[in-house]
Amino acid sequence: MPVPTLAVEDLRVAIRGDEGVARILDHIAFRLEPGRILGVVGESGCGKSTLIRAILGILPQGAAIGSGRILFEGEDLLAFSQAELNRSVRGSRISFIPQDPYLALNPVFTVGAQMLEVMRRHRPGAPREHRAHLVRLLRRVQLPDAEAALDRYPHQFSGGQRQRLLIAAALACAPRLIVADEPTTALDVTTQQQILLLLRELVEEMGLAMLFVTHDLGVVAELCDEVCVIYAGQSVETGPARALLDAPLHPYARALLACHPDRAEGFLGIPGAVPSPLRAPPGCRFAPRCAQAREACASRAPHPRRAAPGRMVDCILHDPAAVPA
């Protein structure tokens, strides 16, 4: 079996705040193979951002890793120091496309200066060569007037252009993995389509892996090879995108798909609300909202099971070891 680009195993992250300890991530597990796109799907507040921060090593003050490993090409990133991450991981082998292109660029530096800052450390060659490389990349991401763009400031670009800039920046050092944090949500629908298309092309062209975090199942359907559904900090179901979207197994995944405007006949919400990580229910966190919940759900520790080829589900209903009702 080949080494996956990224394998997250039983990741638990808690953050100590003023109101107590929030167990934001409580058992996250998935694998991302080279050349694939993994969509991580969940509602807002489910822990997607914390997951990204954990992978990139930029968890906020007060955050503590409870357990687990984040294996990047076989190495556990959690064992890396900040300096090591900067030296050999962040910006070079793992790059990042942020959510909001309007806010993610430093407003008082030219985009060229910002993009070159990272390349300076991770690519051999002179600044002039870096510049030329950037211009090629900007042309590739279809940014108009690529040559002049490097000397302009972020506010002189539209949102779509800025996202293209950020994508180019993410590609600048030939990464093995791109972590993308809902990179299209801040954009209008047309631009969104163009950007998704571009990302798809680039991943295929360059043979890299991408972790694509989103709350939008439509985007997942369009872009991703694999899906990982997260609910309240727990990865409840993972599997190939088509299979999972066609026949979700976990009750939460089913409910989530049922809510999607493209599929729902009339609006069907999920009753109840996502529990606060400060007061998460024991056992399966979806149990209080689950129509098929049983008594045992409340005491069942996270325990993903292989439900079909390449598919993992964490639910008592799909656990052969559990006694069916």
Added chain:
Amino acid sequence: MPGFILRRALLVLPSLFGLLVVCFLLIRLIPADPAVALAGDNATPAQIEAIRRSYGLDQPLPVQFGRYLMDVARLDFGTSQFSGRAVAEDLAQRLPATLELTVAALLLGVGLGIPLGVLAAVHHNRWPDFLLRVVSVAGIAVAAFWLAIMLQMLFAMRLGWLPLRGQISAGVTPPAGPTGFLTLDCLLAGRLDLLADALRHLVLPAVTLSLGGLATITRFTRAGVLDTLQKDFVTYERAVGYPRGRLIWLYVLRNSVVATVTQIGLLFGGLMAGAVVVESIYDWPGIGSYTVQAILTADSKVMLAVTLLIGLIYAVVNILTDLVHALIDPRLRETR
């Protein structure tokens, strides 16, 4: 941008005119008759009257003001009623000393205040932050006079490292120009020994004067950096592996100092005011001590000229502040 500077510069003129009107009226509200002060201890009333006439003090107020404005328009600031010297000459001789002092204080305040502010923000709510907060509150609260004496006691008396007072040692002959800025003139004259002497004299006054500003700059920088650290682009920059030093001291800092620069502009006015006290204690031959003398002797021409000068400096500094803002933040270049 040049249009902006021109517009701002033109706006300075009416402000200065207003300043002059107010100052002229205020000076006349002081009951002291400058002619009496001029005539000396044993003057007869007739002597005083003659002096009053010779200075045009017997004319109606609008006439006096009109005459004054005409003179100022010709860059003639009149004669000090106290010393009999041309005010412009006195100011030209003294302004460089004050500017040297205030700029040194400003450099100290900025050079220390910004790094300290950054340190406090980076160590937010940990001991360096608490320590700096206490120190900066103290810096604002401590009277310059008290601090000056303490510094004199420690560095001039107990340790004997630095001179007590003055701008240069009594036994040496400072260079006579060409700029009037003593340190610069020493340098131009190639007298490094005198330059060292002048710099040694500059240390205590500049430190004293800088303290209030240092505290303000520290506070504003800290707040600015804390605010910037919350921004998405900082998260992005960390996520893509900007080295921590450059991230904080270049990318974060430049976003954080706009408010600090505004404060620096305002501080410059405060520093000129603070120079009055500091110059008195350290016998610094600047316009601060000169102004005090003028007020005590009701020397109106000097008071008016100093007001005008400080108003002008203040206006120039504010225009410079805006220019620096535009240099720091490209977005501000286009709104002008």
Added chain:
Amino acid sequence: MKGMTSMEITRRGGAAMALATLMAAAPRARAATPGLMVRSDGQPQNLDPHQVFDVPMMGYALNTYDGLLRYQGSPPTLEPWLAVDHTASEDGLDWAFRLRPGVAFHDGSPLTASDVVYSFRRVLALGKAPASAFLPILKPENVTAPDPLTVRFRLDRPYGPFRAAIPIVAIVNERMVRANERGNDWGAAWLAANEAGSGAYAFVPGSLTPNERLDLQRHEGHFLGWADNPSPVARIAMRTARETSTGVLGLMNGSIDFTDSYLPTDQVEQIQSSRIARVERHSSLRTFVIRMNNARAPFDNVNFRKAMAHAFNYDGFIREILKGYADRNPGPMPNPLWGAPKDAAGYAYDLGKARDFLRAAQAEGVNLRQPIRIHIQSQLEQTNQAAQLFQSDLQSLGVNLRIVSDTWANIVTATGSAETAPDMWIHWVSTYFVDPENWVGQMYDSRFHGTWKASSYYRNAEVDALLARARGLVRQEDRAPLYEEATRRVMADCADIWVYNTVELRGVSNRLANYRFCPVGSGAEMRWLRLKG
């Protein structure tokens, strides 16, 4: 007097000094430059001795210029200087001064009678402070030089203090000043920043930053010669220590050799106990007076004034606040000066008597309830201390005294008329010329009403007559009894509250020996000083 305002200790200075004393326990001396002494007592507002006449000017002009006569010693006596002798006619109108031959100005040119005539005419023409003693009695054309070594004066009327005022006029180098005249200015603009004298020290050209910095160097060719002084000061750096604390600290670390003569009394002990410096303590001719506006109720009542005079705690003030460094001076004349009546006891601190006089005043219709105001000079802390002490005693008598913070320039303007003059105010009367006229004459003769010195608006025809007669006589023995009698009457009328005669306190480095004090100039004549190292 206003020249010293910036040199007096300020209130905040006082507090800081206490700390300074604590921390300066082990002062470190700095190596002094050989031949150089540093003064911290400032410089005159400009350098022209015919435009300015005050304590700082004397500290400059006594060194750079010479006069026909000069005061020496304490109490001061008039000594021959540029003039070897002089004569006065019996009627006191004609005076002749014979000049010392062979005197040279700093530029080497000889000093002749023509320079003296020019100098007196210049003083009269400029009409500034030094002129006021001469303007009423001397016309410019009546100063003449019949030969190069004789100067004649013919006065409009006899004027007793004339001889005493002669040292006021510094003799300037006519040729140099004339060469620098602009229009009709008598060279005023030029001499304000230059020097044209013959004194023991010469101004170093280019060393002037007005009010900050001024250097003098020894004039080898001074007419007195230097045979009497084996180690004179070669160069004098005149600097300005605006805060007294700075001056004292400089004295203690060796960077200042000579402070002003108004050291705060609480500094005396510290300086005295150091090995590096000492305090020169000398009784001066400088009286401290609390003025009362005699033309205004309730001060127009003599019993009320006497009540006031008995309510001031003279000894407490001198002992506690001045640490004993002042001499009780019960009348307007400084005790050591001729013309002061030795038999006049003055008023003592006695609240019982004060109460009696208040009752008497009340019986004469004085409203004791009305608040009275005393104006102090805000930057002169001692005036404030005196007012506060007075206020507390008056409170116990039921008199409401309000303290008004003010400046010299404001007060002097207000004293221009009896209507605007303050109820009470506090000041010193320094030596302008050493003559009773400087004190009792100009303070209580009603002809001087309108000047700050006569701001009591005291009016007594008999006193006016006594003073006018004394003014018209030449011989001291004739004039003395008249001034004594006038003084007795003013004291009997209790025109003001006379407090003390100053003991001047000057910090002097132990590098300097042979300090000579004279109330005129306060010991700032440097040619006598001997420098060690």
